[in-house]
Amino acid sequence: MYTNKAKGAQIRSRIEFLEEGEKNTRYLMSMDKSRQTIKTLTNLKVNESIYTDNSDIVNEEVKFYSELYKSDNLNEELIND
Numbered sequence: 001m002y003t004n005k006a007k008g009a010q011i012r013s014r015i016e017f018l019e020e021g022e023k024n025t026r027y028l029m030s031m032d033k034s035r036q037t038i039k040t041l042t043n044l045k046v047n048e049s050i051y052t053d054n055s056d057i058v059n060e061e062v063k064f065y066s067e068l069y070k071s072d073n074l075n076e077e078l079i080n081d
Contacts, residue, residue, distance in 0.1 A: 009032040044051045051057050
């Protein structure tokens, strides 16, 4: 499990030249943590509402993707876009 976690950290940190079996280093973990911070949503605007609470943001994302992938909501133009 530790090896898989380290491998995921290596991939997420986008280091180009990794050697097979490289040990998990402080540098590698700091790169992973900094990228995770960059990807975090702190607020989300939906129509005229702004959500800042993490649970509200997740709920809005779930609603968005649930609506997006509903089978009765097929629009050929949107699919092509």
